[in-house]
Amino acid sequence: MTYTDFGLVNTRDMFRDALDRGYAVPAFNFYNMETLQAIMDAARTEQSPVILAVSESALKYMGGDLLMGMIRGLKLDGRGVALHLDHGGSVAAARAAVDLGFSSVMIDASKLPMDENIAATRDVVAYAHAHDVTVEAELGVLAGIEDENTASEYGNYTHPDDAERFVAATGVDSLAVAVGTSHGAYKRKSDTEELRFDILNEIATRLPHLPLVLHGASSVPPHFVDQINRLGGDLGVARGIAPDQLRRAVSMHVTKINVDSDSRLAFTAAVRASLTENPAGFDPRKYLTAARDAVRDNCVDEIRHIMNSAGRLI
Ligand code: G3H
Numbered sequence: 128m129t130y131t132d133f134g135l136v137n138t139r140d141m142f143r144d145a146l147d148r149g150y151a152v153p154a155f156n157f158y159n160m161e162t163l164q165a166i167m168d169a170a171r172t173e174q175s176p177v178i179l180a181v182s183e184s185a186l187k188y189m190g191g192d193l194l195m196g197m198i199r200g201l202k203l204d205g206r207g208v209a210l211h212l213d214h215g216g217s218v219a220a221a222r223a224a225v226d227l228g229f230s231s232v233m234i235d236a237s238k239l240p241m242d243e244n245i246a247a248t249r250d251v252v253a254y255a256h257a258h259d260v261t262v263e264a265e266l267g268v269l270a271g272i273e274d275e276n277t278a279s280e281y282g283n284y285t286h287p288d289d290a291e292r293f294v295a296a297t298g299v300d301s302l303a304v305a306v307g308t309s310h311g312a313y314k315r316k317s318d319t320e321e322l323r324f325d326i327l328n329e330i331a332t333r334l335p336h337l338p339l340v341l342h343g344a345s346s347v348p349p350h351f352v353d354q355i356n357r358l359g360g361d362l363g364v365a366r367g368i369a370p371d372q373l374r375r376a377v378s379m380h381v382t383k384i385n386v387d388s389d390s391r392l393a394f395t396a397a398v399r400a401s402l403t404e405n406p407a408g409f410d411p412r413k414y415l416t417a418a419r420d421a422v423r424d425n426c427v428d429e430i431r432h433i434m435n436s437a438g439r440l441i
């Protein structure tokens with residue numbers, strides 16, 4: 128089976144259009160039927176291209192056969208939906224995803240020395256491109272501004288020289304860069320901390336045709352955090368990347384923005400609210416419907432106000 132049998136597309140055309148017209152394609156992570164339905168509902172309603180992102184642990188959680196059964200059930204028509212392996216940790220994992228029917232894969236060898244990252248990425252590019260599957264790689268270490276990023280001018284951020292060398296050596300289709308975002312719900316000490324737009328701009332200037340990717344780009348909407356904390360949760364002070372910074376990044380060739388934590392927060396806040404409002408209820412479909420609606424509404428909001436990808440389906 129190849130991805131075209133599932134009505135999926137690779138990311139090549141969607142990225143070219145996003146780069147030309149100055150928007151980002153949303154990559155939303157999912158791990159069950161409800162999150163998949165929520166993302167697809169949002170993308171269809173908004174006529175947005177979308178990347179369905181599956182981490183290795185999410186793939187294990189769903190099982191490959193069940194996952195591909197759900198993808199088949201979407202009855203896709205070959206327009207605007209890519210299925211993407213997120214943070215593939217090995218060449219073998221990326222190849223297996225291609226074989227399963229993924230249309231895009233990430234090889235994340237960013238923790239390895241540069242030459243090993245290049246070697247692993249080249250292996251994945253050779254296999255994936257032979258199947259017309261697109262490849263994302265990562266350079267630099269994704270960490271918060273709160274971490275030790277000051278050892279040199281660039282620290283763990285992506286060095287523009289490295290980015291140029293890496294892209295030339297690998298032929299990768301898109302590159303995840305480290306410019307101050309980080310995974311999870313605790314990204315910032317304050318609302319005023321900025322991404323390293325100077326580095327982002329330098330990379331975009333040197334590699335004008337390369338789609339850039341922001342991982343760890345959830346905005347961590349305060350209303351979800353407040354709702355969870357109010358209804359028995361204990362998230363403390365969680366803080367994401369401000370939407371205006373994400374929009375600014377989109378103006379600097381960021382053509383894919385990854386969001387997982389925001390959907391998890393929306394889901395959890397809705398489950399807590401549903402169970403609190405109906406303490407005698409025990410039908411999971413009730414609180415999962417609330418969760419699915421909340422994830423969908425948040426995806427719609429981000430498609431409209433962060434990605435600027437509404438109405439961009441090609
Ligand atoms: O970037 C990582 C994603 O948020 C996936 O995380 O391995 O817990 O599914 P996960």
Ligand code: 13P
Binds near residue numbers: 344
């Ligand atoms: P967040 O934790 O900010 O949602 O990042 C998700 C991500 O980068 C998935 O690859």
Ligand code: ZN
Binds near residue numbers: 310
């Ligand atoms: Zn990520």
